[in-house]
Amino acid sequence: MIQQLFVDRLGRYLYEKGRLLGRYVRGGRTIHTIVTFRAAVDAVIPRTPDLAAELGPEHVPGGLEIGLAEYLISYVNHGFQLGLPQLGPRGTVALARPVATLLDAAALKLILRGDHTSPPSSTYVWPLISEDDSSPVPFLRAAGPFARLHPEDRLRAVGIIDEIDVEISRSEDELFEFNGGLVGQLVVGFAKLIYYCEWQGYEDYELPQSARKFTEDPGSIQGWAQTGYPGVANGYPALRGYLGTEDGPLGAGEIWTTVDDDPDRPAYIREEPGQFRENDYDTSDFEEVVPEETR
């Protein structure tokens, strides 16, 4: 109970601090939001120098090197809306700042529980500051508890948000649940989607589709280089054939290979496509494998 009160008070403090830090704004985003999102990105897709020896130098850079945190803020701020901006107050729902505040609240909860593995420290903030930032000072001042956590502890903090799970059920037949899962989806799931997709290959993704320029060098996209994905292709000469048996309707013609050497009914990959058999069916002996006994 006391801990909860403490978290609530700190939450309010952080909110106020966030408002004050709103003075340090870059393109509509507070420094606090930027450093918090950088901290999340750095935990999910970090720089990994030790992978160089194992996998090659292309596997070293992480999300921060391609400006993923800044774009993720923009995506989260523009991704959801409640109505036409010119008609009434329901425009876009800018979620980045509340998400950043929630990550700090989760970090505090982790620390209060004692579930963190390393003491919070500004040491963990320094890697979030790039040479392109004019000065490290605003970042160090703005960094909240989440950014001060060890990267693995940041993931534990995201896990705490996942635990927020409110279920309001008036009866067995009525359910209304709400939880913090969206936060993890945004800073973990979407971070991965954007990192490993083609996003980095656009000169400017914010332009309309007809004006977007896309790279002709797929290898320059970091996520693709690190997965070995060769880029979008019109097709591949990859056809091996069609699954089929000796006497069945699926697949006919020359045999490419055998995939099932069952002596009674071997299955092959054959040259020509076939069809499924329009079979009689009898379901009278059907039994539920897992009967619906418990709820």
Place this chain on the structure above:
Amino acid sequence: MVADAYDAVIIGAGADGPVVAWKLAEAGLSVLLLEAGPFHGNKQWPKPHEEPGAEASSSVDDLSGELLDEQFTTREFEMVNNLLFGPADYKRGFWMRKFPGDGAILQCAGVGGTTLHYTGCHPRAYPAAIDEQGHWPISYADLIPYYQELEAVCDVTPAPVTAKEELFFRGAAAAGWDLIDEANVTRPGYRPQPNAIRPPDAMLHVDAGYDGDYSAADLTGHTLGVCDISGNPHPRGAPFEEKAKRASNISFVPLGLRTGNLTIRPNAFVTDIKTKPASGGRPIATGVTFRDTWSGDVESVAADVTVLAAGAIETPRLWLNSGLPTNEWVGRGLTIHYGDNVMGLWTAADLERTIGQGTVDQFQGQDIAARFDYPGLGMLQTVGTTPGIGAILGFGASAAGFAFQHDTTGEPWDTTGRLAGRQLKELLAGYRRMLQVLVVSDDHPHRRNGVTVRRGIADEHGPIPLVNYRPSQADRVRRDKLARIAAKILRAGGATHIHRSDSPPTALHLHSTMRMGKVVDDGCEAYDVGRLFVADHSVLANGLGGPNPTLTGQAVAARSAAQIQERYFT
């Protein structure tokens, strides 16, 4: 131009609405098909995400394969943002819904609906799920003639085998399962996907030495690059109707427009179903009010028959927001095929031995082309993904926290949960040697699960859908059994590392929120509102046992169209 009145107005041009539209228009009725999202590949909207364009399209000559080629780049991020459920205007975000649990709802807006993203999978339901589970007022035999007709219209054939399918089939066979060659599945086993995708040209055989540009000048059919989730407009250069993936915009929309009796109006979000009192106390539907998603302008149209085909989330939302008579099952009984992801990773040497090449190359072939059926549990299917979608699908979400927090001793998988940090990068470095299997379970309809609305939690179209979902213990056990079978198949196929996501409830397939026998009668007319039909996946009385629902949704829609004619237009 949109007229003031039609014989039938259909709400939603997703998988099912175009089927009803085609059938009714073919019968000579005047039909208006309203769609909340844009119309891609249509000359009336040359830049559908940038400019409002024209009002409506009534001619098959408006369809343009060239424009579809231009708009469907198949780049995954661009296509996800263009197609997911939101307004056409690229500057605006997605329409808000409350998600079930920690998961997400994956639905599209646009003519074609979620079939723009779907992977062409068109299997029939399991007969036992219709005839034996006690949910359906009609029998499996009633559906067969519709299945047969639509399979022919959509060019459903057993999917081709590339390296990733061969790998899965070898694993399934080695794990002791049998090959199924039947259309009506009553026993467990593996088989090629029945896909509504035209088969690849024979010149794409690995031994044929093809070295062209994969355009329609050279070939027909699927070009064997994974991009079905990203819209797949291949072969490039083919006319609109000759694209390989038979999404509903490609298959049914041209058939409907060709009748000359169908008008399609995209960018029109229906916000109200209008009714008038009738004798016997049961009101009848008289038309709809809709809102232009670019301008916000509101219009109304009258119709003799109104057909709800907005999908399992928006159909009950619209019912509830229209203040139609309440029924305890409106919006309830949602099934989502409560699913999971199990991924296998191979060494290059093992792959050389098994499939004769050191990589799986999951980006080749049709996205989903191999499956495993188990009536009573559900199904498994292989999924080839491009890396971004693969990362979020396989490793981005979990109901079980992060992988480093789990001990997997004694389990058939090596890691489970969300992956992050060095572990994520290291595993995804093996992208070309991995294959994901999607677990799709037969979750049962429970009244607590579904769509509700609350005054005050609203967007521009009224209260937003609040989607609630909690699987039963039996649902969880079915999913777990399937995940274990998937792990054994991958292991039997030689995978050296297996990862289970333990995904949160994520709705790729959505059904049974306006169930036949509960909200609508066996002809899909609402019990409580006359002349109002529902013709989308929401009328399915359960989750079909687990198979992909597109074909059955369309079969039931075609059957509803016959009922509409019989009841009101003979």
